Amino acid sequence: MLIEAVKLENSPEAGAEPERRVRDRGATERAILAAAKSLLAQEGFQNFGINAVARRAGCDKQLIYRYYGGLDGLVEAIGTDLGTWVRDRIPEDAGGMFLLTYGDLMERLALLLLDALKNDPLMRRILAWEISDNTEQVRRLSEARSKALALWLERMRGSLAPPKGVDAAAVNAIVIAAIQHLVLAGAAGGQCAGLSLKTPKDWEKAALALKRIVRGVYG
Amino acid sequence: MLIEAVKLENSPEAGAEPERRVRDRGATERAILAAAKSLLAQEGFQNFGINAVARRAGCDKQLIYRYYGGLDGLVEAIGTDLGTWVRDRIPEDAGGMFLLTYGDLMERLALLLLDALKNDPLMRRILAWEISDNTEQVRRLSEARSKALALWLERMRGSLAPPKGVDAAAVNAIVIAAIQHLVLAGAAGGQCAGLSLKTPKDWEKAALALKRIVRGVYG
DNA sequence: CCCCGCTGTCACCAATCGGTGAGTAGCCGG
DNA sequence: CCGGCTACTCACCGATTGGTGACAGCGGGG
Known part of the structure; x- marks a missing residue:
């Protein structure tokens, strides 16, 4: 079980590291899945939603719709990952x-x-x-x-x-x-x-x- | 006029049955508590909120604040009632x-x-x-x-x-x-x-x- | 080279949430 | 009959939700 340090939505570009996001769909998909898992694990299902996941993953929620077809697909991916x-x-x-x-x-x-x-x-x-x-x-x-x-x-x-x-x-x-x-x-x-x-x-x-x-x- | 048509999608069972509501604080309080209990029992805690309870009780949510001091007080009343x-x-x-x-x-x-x-x-x-x-x-x-x-x-x-x-x-x-x-x-x-x-x-x-x-x- | 497609961002939508201030409607004692 | 108290309703607030359409930027294939 990987517990990755998730970047919260704190001060953007506070340091000298703009953290240039590379264009990498695979990495983004993994980031979203990881964010979803950690969010669910830490906050529970009550505050588990599209907005919260996108916020934690540090990307736009639109990508969740695109890559996973919405929350349902994302949840299904979590299920698969559970294997x-x-x-x-x-x-x-x-x-x-x-x-x-x-x-x-x-x-x-x-x-x-x-x-x-x-x-x-x-x-x-x-x-x-x-x-x-x-x-x-x-x-x-x-x-x-x-x-x-x-x-x-x-x-x-x-x-x-x-x-x-x-x-x-x-x-x-x-x-x-x-x-x-x-x-x-x-x-x-x-x-x-x-x-x-x-x-x-x-x-x-x-x-x-x-x-x-x-x-x-x-x- | 007072609302007599309680908009709930089902449940003909005993619960909140406000017929011909008169101006009666005690009755209203009881109606609210009954509505809260039946709502919680039927829908679960996920959709349990001020608006939903007021809707089911057929009264304004303001009354819940007034009589129970908000959701917390109402929940507490449910707890007491559990005795x-x-x-x-x-x-x-x-x-x-x-x-x-x-x-x-x-x-x-x-x-x-x-x-x-x-x-x-x-x-x-x-x-x-x-x-x-x-x-x-x-x-x-x-x-x-x-x-x-x-x-x-x-x-x-x-x-x-x-x-x-x-x-x-x-x-x-x-x-x-x-x-x-x-x-x-x-x-x-x-x-x-x-x-x-x-x-x-x-x-x-x-x-x-x-x-x-x-x-x-x-x- | 240019153009198209993919990745990612942003603005905006209607709906609903909890919460509050202000106003209405009925009853009761004088 | 009326003043005031109380029960009650309504209108509105800011915040957040799920969801969508439009657009920007980069990169590779013609």
Whole structure:
């Protein structure tokens, strides 16, 4: 995840550097996409709009219409870009090779997902967006995110089969739901259902409880 | 003349029904509050503003400033009003009197909360708002909601003590987080982490998995 | 060379937003 | 009957939004 220093609309030409903008469509397109991502990650979807993105990218909004066909196309591009999320989040030591039981696997997966989301503001904002809005625009983005997550889970799971007698799909969905809501609530208000989620110690307690829950179902 | 034609595009349901408005400040205040609640419940927080509330209430926005001191005060009034949520959601057959174990209690609580949230659009919108916004305005509303939930849980719990050796506060917070996210995701996109949440059958599966999870930790 | 196309900029549009000052309309006590 | 209080409406403000048409400047191919 690149966090590029974005030039805010402060004093233009204050220094001796007029920053001659080169005519490079590719670079501009990338700048727009990067601006959109960082804007969404930092400000959330509420103030995410054509004007704001153009302002942050340092170019005219007309270019967003031209290159991406408007906000919808830009959002779609963000979704496509989200595919790289998976690549960056797969630990080197492969998936569940060394994990013997399904419980081992799911426990590790849960903790990894918790940590990944905790450190990924963009993903969090998208998640919040999905929950708060139901437009076509967001539905596509949601689908891309969902697909990325599913792929990630699959890669991590390897070829380990879930135990019989338990609806693993439903249980896992609930565990994931818990993780997502925990992270969202923690990032937004610092707590969830009375449980403080501010300090690393708080998160350790939450992680421990999460482990207990996963172990409770999968042994 | 007074406006009797409230221009809203749908919703024949109970909410703001200002018929034959007389000069009655109390009634107007109530109409505004009702309009605000129904607007928030139906449209979400994204289009929740002074103009929209006034439009739905069928009065001038100036009155909102006068009677509630602006949107903040109105939101606060919604929060206060949320206290009634608890009263309406406590089943007649009292709390955990007939429940022998903590597991019995938590299982029942989880299912009741799941159902309550599923059928309460206003609460869902507030929940989504909390997660997506971090302004003072929403933080107060969040606190009111949180307090209502805590009170509800306490009333339901009765005097049953949680088992030792497990961080019940953390575990319960996670279970609640799962329920909340499940309901939010279901209402918004009809699914969560690949699990479909549309038909009653879908929800039954989710509820069953939820029961397994609660039983897994609390026995 | 000139001209055309691509890149980028700017000005302008209607709509809506939150917010306010001023004015109208009905009721009630004297 | 009237003065004043209160409930209520209206007109307007500046700012910002998404969106579009016109134009400037550079560069490469004829």
